[in-house]
Amino acid sequence: MWASGTTFITFEDVMVPVSNLIGKEGEGFKYIMINFNHERLSLAMQTMRMARCCYEESFKYAHKV
Numbered sequence: 001m002w003a004s005g006t007t008f009i010t011f012e013d014v015m016v017p018v019s020n021l022i023g024k025e026g027e028g029f030k031y032i033m034i035n036f037n038h039e040r041l042s043l044a045m046q047t048m049r050m051a052r053c054c055y056e057e058s059f060k061y062a063h064k065v
Helices: 028-062
Strands: none
Touching: none
16 A cells, blocks of 8 residues: 655635635634544554454464474
8 A cells, every 4th residue: 555645735825715615614624634534444444454364374374284
């Protein structure tokens, strides 16, 4: 799984028309944190599945005659 490309962006003196706002003004951080909950759950499920596969393969290898 590849990491996401992220960066820090600063906007100063930017005016956004009310008709272009997504959600309520000043609550953008809350919205993105809610979105990250889904990503965290997905990552946890992928990690647990990979751990189980590794465990199963190591168990098979250890019981070879």
